Each structure stands twice: as C-alpha cells, then as structure tokens.
Amino acid sequence: MKYSYLLIIFLLFSCSKNNKEKIPAKGAIEKQEIEKAVETVADEIEAVAKPSEHVTTTFKEELLKLKLKTVPLVDSTSFDNLTDKGDYQKINTEALKLAKVYKNWKELKSNYRAIDAYRLKLSKDFYTVVITALQSEEEIESRLINYDLEGNVIASEMIAYDEVVESWARTKSTIETDRITINYQYKVSEETGFVKIEPNGKFRMLNISDIFYELVIDELNINRSKLMPALQAFKILPNRPHEAIVVIPEIVEGSEEEHYFTLNTHIAYVNIENKQVLFHYFESAETNGWVSDAIRLDEIKIDTAPYTITENERAFGIKTHFVGSSRVNPYESDRLSLFVITNNNLQKVLHNFEILDNGGEWDGNCEGEFINEKKTLIISEEKNNGYFDILVKHKITNNITFEDENGDCDSKDSVTIKTSVLKFDGEFYKEEMLN
Incomplete structure (x- = not known):
C-alpha cells in the first residue's frame, strides 16, 4: 500500500506540472514525465524493499x-x-x-x-x-x-x-x-x-612436552603420518634442568597392520631455554628391537637414574616395556638401553639389556609355574676401556601354583640371587656372569 501512495503522488505531481507549463507536444511530454516518475518510484521501492548492506x-x-x-x-x-x-x-x-x-x-x-x-x-x-x-x-x-x-x-x-x-x-x-x-x-x-x-x-x-615433540618433529623433518604419539616420551634431566630428552618413534613404511608394527628410533637431546636440538640419535628398526607383534611394545620411558659411568659422564636410559597377549602364557619384559654424549654426539653404550623378565604357563584356572627375574644395576669402581663396570644383581622368583587337598588354589615361592657384571668393550657394555 505504501508503494501505491508513492506512485500516485509522483503521477499527480507530474500531471500538475505539465498543466501549468504551456509546452507544445503536450502528449509526448506527459508520456515522458510519467515514465520518468514511474522509474523514480521504482527506484524508491527497490531501496525500501532491499535491506541494508549490514x-x-x-x-x-x-x-x-x-x-x-x-x-x-x-x-x-x-x-x-x-x-x-x-x-x-x-x-x-x-x-x-x-x-x-x-x-x-x-x-x-x-x-x-x-x-x-x-x-x-x-x-x-x-x-x-x-x-x-x-x-x-x-x-x-x-x-x-x-x-x-x-x-x-x-x-x-x-x-x-x-x-x-x-x-x-x-x-x-x-x-x-x-x-x-x-x-x-x-x-x-x-x-x-x-x-x-x-x-x-x-x-x-600445548604443555612443555608437546612443545618439544613439535620442535623435534619439525627439526628432524619426521613424517607426521608415521608418528605414534602414545609411545613418545619426554623428560627433563634432573642433573641438567635446562636440558631434556625427547623420544619420537617413527613407524616404518608398510609395517603397520592392526597391532603389528616396527619403529625407527629418534632420540633428541634438547636445550629447553633456547628450544634447540643439541644432539640427535637415529637407529633403524632393523637393529633397535622396537618391534610390536604378538609380544606388544606397550611403553617407552626415559630413565634418568644416576648412571655415572665415568667421573664426569652420566648416562641416561631408554626403557621399552613389552607385554604378551596370551592368557595362559603371560609374558612381560623391560629392556634398558644407555646413552652418553661423546664427541659431540649421542652414543648408545648398552643395548636392550633385559632388566625384567616375567613369564610362565598355567591352565587358566589354578595350576601353573611362573618365573620372575628382576635386575638391579649398581655402578662399580672398576673400569674397562674408560667406563666403570656395572654390577647386576639378579633376583629370580619361582612361583608354583597348585590345587591343595581342599580344592583351594595355593602357591609356593622360591627365590634365587645371582650376580653378573657389565663391562665396556670399547663399543658396548657386555654381560659376564660371576655366580
């Protein structure tokens, strides 16, 4: 209705103007003025009908x-x-x-x-x-x-x-x-x-570990599609609070199938304040033992216990934890590798030394036999090829489970203590049994 009133007003105004002005070809001019008025009203209608640009x-x-x-x-x-x-x-x-x-x-x-x-x-x-x-x-x-x-x-x-x-x-x-x-x-x-x-x-x-995961991944140009974040590890060194260890496992191309995979090793020694990768260690899956199959690689941890293998050098450890998938043949293993900084590089000096071996066999109900061996490492005062020997205390627990005369499940433990020594041969620590 608003638009109709506008149109009528413009038409009346146009006609009144034409009546006052005595101009020849009145009909042609009236037609021209009416068309112009209609166009003007149409523009006004469009402006009213169209919302603002906002x-x-x-x-x-x-x-x-x-x-x-x-x-x-x-x-x-x-x-x-x-x-x-x-x-x-x-x-x-x-x-x-x-x-x-x-x-x-x-x-x-x-x-x-x-x-x-x-x-x-x-x-x-x-x-x-x-x-x-x-x-x-x-x-x-x-x-x-x-x-x-x-x-x-x-x-x-x-x-x-x-x-x-x-x-x-x-x-x-x-x-x-x-x-x-x-x-x-x-x-x-x-x-x-x-x-x-x-x-x-x-x-x-991002927290501090995330920051350095990102730093190392970018610095070493590791393919992000080959990452396994659940197995990454980060830890600040207690004796060097401005430095830390970062572990980035990298899936080997074509090796991942369900829970089966092999991993390359990336270990970075980083400066926290300057956000720099100071040293980098790489080892392929062909030699590092980072393989997950029926025995699943479940966790990778950084061990900062005081492995002081020279007067001035303190090694750090990388532990891998493996778990078996069989219910009647349970298995668990921890393996330790030690690293030091030497010649401006990271060097592995102990390779996948098993510090926990826990396994056995049972009938799934009661009867069975389990052997648990735990090893404790102690730095010795003796040296070989510049590095202190490492004494190893073995505690072996043999556990037998059985059904007693009353039909209840019972168990019996026996414990054996052994000692060995790890000696550095110039490249790696090697184990020798003492008793």
Whole structure:
C-alpha cells in the first residue's frame, strides 16, 4: 500500500506540472514525465524493499573484503601503534558472527568497536580472520577466529591485548601455519604460551612436552603420518634442568597392520631455554628391537637414574616395556638401553639389556609355574676401556601354583640371587656372569 501512495503522488505531481507549463507536444511530454516518475518510484521501492548492506552481507562476501596477510607474522596490537581514527575499518560484526565468539556479546556489544581485520590462509579446510577491536576506551585486543567453509565459528583465541589501566598487561603473538606462540607481558613477569592449530581448525594449548615433540618433529623433518604419539616420551634431566630428552618413534613404511608394527628410533637431546636440538640419535628398526607383534611394545620411558659411568659422564636410559597377549602364557619384559654424549654426539653404550623378565604357563584356572627375574644395576669402581663396570644383581622368583587337598588354589615361592657384571668393550657394555 505504501508503494501505491508513492506512485500516485509522483503521477499527480507530474500531471500538475505539465498543466501549468504551456509546452507544445503536450502528449509526448506527459508520456515522458510519467515514465520518468514511474522509474523514480521504482527506484524508491527497490531501496525500501532491499535491506541494508549490514544485514545482507554474507560471511563469504565480508571475508573477501578483508586484506590477505601471509604467515609467519607477529600481531602486536597495542594503543601505541593505533592509526588515526579516520583509518579505522568498518567491520561487519554480524556477518563475522561475533555473537558466537563472545559468550557475553550482549553486554560487550555496546562498547565493542571493531577497527581492523585481516584474513590468513592457514588451511584449505577452514577460513581464518583476525579482528582488532576496542573493547572499551582502556582495552584493545586482536582475536584470531577460525571458521568452517560455511562460515560457522570453529574456535577463537586472543592473540594480542593491551590496556592502559593501572594493572598494565600486554600480549603479542607470532602466528604460523599450525601454531601460535603467545607472549604474555605483565608488570613484573613474562610468560610464553603455545597453541596448536589442529587440522580441523580447533585449538589445543600445548604443555612443555608437546612443545618439544613439535620442535623435534619439525627439526628432524619426521613424517607426521608415521608418528605414534602414545609411545613418545619426554623428560627433563634432573642433573641438567635446562636440558631434556625427547623420544619420537617413527613407524616404518608398510609395517603397520592392526597391532603389528616396527619403529625407527629418534632420540633428541634438547636445550629447553633456547628450544634447540643439541644432539640427535637415529637407529633403524632393523637393529633397535622396537618391534610390536604378538609380544606388544606397550611403553617407552626415559630413565634418568644416576648412571655415572665415568667421573664426569652420566648416562641416561631408554626403557621399552613389552607385554604378551596370551592368557595362559603371560609374558612381560623391560629392556634398558644407555646413552652418553661423546664427541659431540649421542652414543648408545648398552643395548636392550633385559632388566625384567616375567613369564610362565598355567591352565587358566589354578595350576601353573611362573618365573620372575628382576635386575638391579649398581655402578662399580672398576673400569674397562674408560667406563666403570656395572654390577647386576639378579633376583629370580619361582612361583608354583597348585590345587591343595581342599580344592583351594595355593602357591609356593622360591627365590634365587645371582650376580653378573657389565663391562665396556670399547663399543658396548657386555654381560659376564660371576655366580
């Protein structure tokens, strides 16, 4: 109805004007004026019928308006580097769905002023936008937001922040394709956080072990599709708190089938403060014994017991834990390898020495026999080829289970103690029995 009134007004105005002006070819001019009036009204109708750009702009349209930046880059948004207010961008917060980013959007919206935004190409599977906004006259932040290909918010993370209130704080970040390194600066302290950008666009805060797994994997160019995270290991050296050991097993191409696999060994000696790989040891599955089949490789651990094999050298150990899958023939084994730093390299000096051997056979009900052998290593004062001998104390427990005269299951243990010695032959420690 509104449109009809507009049309009538324009037509009456046109006709009245033509009656007052005594112009030849009146019919032709009237027709021309009517057509012009109709076109004008049509434009007005279209303007009224079409919602504002703020409402109709889609996520994709708004995204493509933003300038594209490349990574790695540092976002150090602060009040110090604000441009002139005339340079502030007009950001469509509705199209970018900030109501899905901030839980308190209704309260925040009244003071929130988006002043800049750019996009990053981190993946072909999701979109990334960084929005800078004044949250109040005293606070400014930049937030990285990942969206799925339909424009739905996947996750967001604050990457830069500044405030001018008394409790001064500032944050800046280095953005890379698959991670964000966030530097938090406070009045009296400074901290660093690491956020992993997962392939699906979600974020995961990394702890110190994650950080160094990522460092070693990247530094050694290990194929990520060949990783087995459940068997990775990390440990800070108690005698060198700024250094740590990182173990990254690597699946051998074509070896993985259900629970059967073989692994190459990557051991890195890293500096925690400088985030550097100082030394790297590699051994292929052909010689390292890291094979999982019916006897499953269940765990890899770093052993930092004080294996002081020279006056100035302390070795560290890598333990592999194996478990058998048979119920009637249970089996468990721990094997220890020792490593030292020599000639600016990591060297293995003890290879897969079995320190626990636990197995046996039973009928699945009661009757059976089990043998458990545990070995304790003690550094000796005797030397061979520059390294101290290692005494080995063997405790062997023989356990027999049987059904007694009352039909109850009973057991009997007998214990044997033996001693051996590990002597260094110039390349590896080799065992000699003493009794």
